[in-house]
Amino acid sequence: MLCMSSQEPASTDRPDERPLRVGIVCPYSFETPGGVQNHIRDFSEALMRRGHSVSVFAPGRRTKDMPLWVQTNGSSFAVPYNGSWAHLSYFLAAGLQTRRWVRQGQFDIVHLHEPEAPSVSHKPLVMRGAPPMVATFHASIEPYPKALHLFQRYLHSYLEPLSEAIFVSPAAQRTADHYLPVSISRHVIPNGIDRASYLLARPDRRWQGTLEHPTIGFLGRLEEERKGFSVFVDAAARVLERHPGARFLVVGDGGAEAAKAIAERDGGAALLERFEFLGRVDDDAKARFYKSLDVYVAPQTGGESFGIVLAEAMAAGCPVVASDLPAFVDVTEQGLDAELFANRDAADCAERICALLADPARRARLGKAGLKRSGDFDWERVVDEVLAVYRSALADGQGALS
Numbered sequence: 001m002l003c004m005s006s007q008e009p010a011s012t013d014r015p016d017e018r019p020l021r022v023g024i025v026c027p028y029s030f031e032t033p034g035g036v037q038n039h040i041r042d043f044s045e046a047l048m049r050r051g052h053s054v055s056v057f058a059p060g061r062r063t064k065d066m067p068l069w070v071q072t073n074g075s076s077f078a079v080p081y082n083g084s085w086a087h088l089s090y091f092l093a094a095g096l097q098t099r100r101w102v103r104q105g106q107f108d109i110v111h112l113h114e115p116e117a118p119s120v121s122h123k124p125l126v127m128r129g130a131p132p133m134v135a136t137f138h139a140s141i142e143p144y145p146k147a148l149h150l151f152q153r154y155l156h157s158y159l160e161p162l163s164e165a166i167f168v169s170p171a172a173q174r175t176a177d178h179y180l181p182v183s184i185s186r187h188v189i190p191n192g193i194d195r196a197s198y199l200l201a202r203p204d205r206r207w208q209g210t211l212e213h214p215t216i217g218f219l220g221r222l223e224e225e226r227k228g229f230s231v232f233v234d235a236a237a238r239v240l241e242r243h244p245g246a247r248f249l250v251v252g253d254g255g256a257e258a259a260k261a262i263a264e265r266d267g268g269a270a271l272l273e274r275f276e277f278l279g280r281v282d283d284d285a286k287a288r289f290y291k292s293l294d295v296y297v298a299p300q301t302g303g304e305s306f307g308i309v310l311a312e313a314m315a316a317g318c319p320v321v322a323s324d325l326p327a328f329v330d331v332t333e334q335g336l337d338a339e340l341f342a343n344r345d346a347a348d349c350a351e352r353i354c355a356l357l358a359d360p361a362r363r364a365r366l367g368k369a370g371l372k373r374s375g376d377f378d379w380e381r382v383v384d385e386v387l388a389v390y391r392s393a394l395a396d397g398q399g400a401l402s
């Protein structure tokens, strides 16, 4: 379904920002939640708060809770991608629909996300007379797969029309550098968070720990191997040897299957008693969850381009134990703001959790360091940086901003 609903740009209180009409193309359907979709939704809202007009185009069908400024093309298909499932739309009709949406939108700037993915954000790149185009690259695939070398030359020439490239992390840049033409200006700008909502959240008594019953949390899609839930479970079994009263709180889809898998382990019944599956929670409850925990664990094993969940936990002042994936190393300033453990090593993970549980002063120090670091990811700062990139693209393209 194609329908236009982007409102007129309003005036803005910042003299250096004339209101822009921004068209954002998301490669993934908004019917299923995901890091890229959440990023686009929150970024669009932050831009609109500043008086800019935003319209988003994405594959898939409309759902009741979708904002009116999200336009959908009516169809998508699921493919396995980077350890997860991506809902894309690619074929002829998708190209025609996307290019028509760009033409009708009369945008000052078009912002493509993951234009290398075979989906709608790939399509405007072949348009004649398109507005300046900026792209954000989210994916981090390390080591870089040999199979992708086959597409490098194609992508290299296809991405040529881009004015500027944004990478959500140095890890994402390392991946995109394989196929992005050298002539395109490059900027590392992190994913954003609504920092105040975590900072100001109140702890929830049900999830708060005590000396005897500390709470240790996990958040993510449980059924995806790369989210590392099995590492968390192995680490929990070891932590319980030293802290038998510890509680393991789990947020995310897939709880029933995950509980079944724990029950089937040796000694699984006793272990399962220490787990509480909270399912998918709303954003307010998520902020309270992070705020209540003694330790948040991010045991992801790969495929992470940034690590927004670390940034969220840090903004709540929650001490973080995370695997040492390149993206997590960047987010935590080489481990200054979190305890890092060797990826997939549950014994190391348990050691770090126990060290923090035994030392409240260390927990407090880490919580404070993370809180400070999370300021770098606040939407207000991230939006400033992206607008500076838009200005540079417009200056190069049409000289429209000043």
Ligand SMILES: Nc1nc2c(ncn2[C@@H]2O[C@H](COP(=O)(O)OP(=O)(O)O[C@H]3O[C@H](CO)[C@@H](O)[C@H](O)[C@@H]3O)[C@@H](O)[C@H]2O)c(=O)[nH]1
Binding pocket: 033, 034, 035, 036, 038, 039, 138, 168, 191, 219, 220, 221, 251, 252, 253, 279, 280, 281, 282, 283, 286, 303, 304, 305, 306, 307, 308, 309, 312, 327
């Ligand atoms: N409210 C709520 N939010 C959730 C839930 N589960 C996940 N989320 C939120 O969904 C977002 C993405 O979560 P991830 O687990 O990091 O998912 P992803 O789709 O693999 O994220 C990818 O993109 C992110 C942003 O670019 C990257 O930061 C991340 O590393 C990864 O590459 C985060 O804001 C996370 O808090 C839930 O049950 N409830």
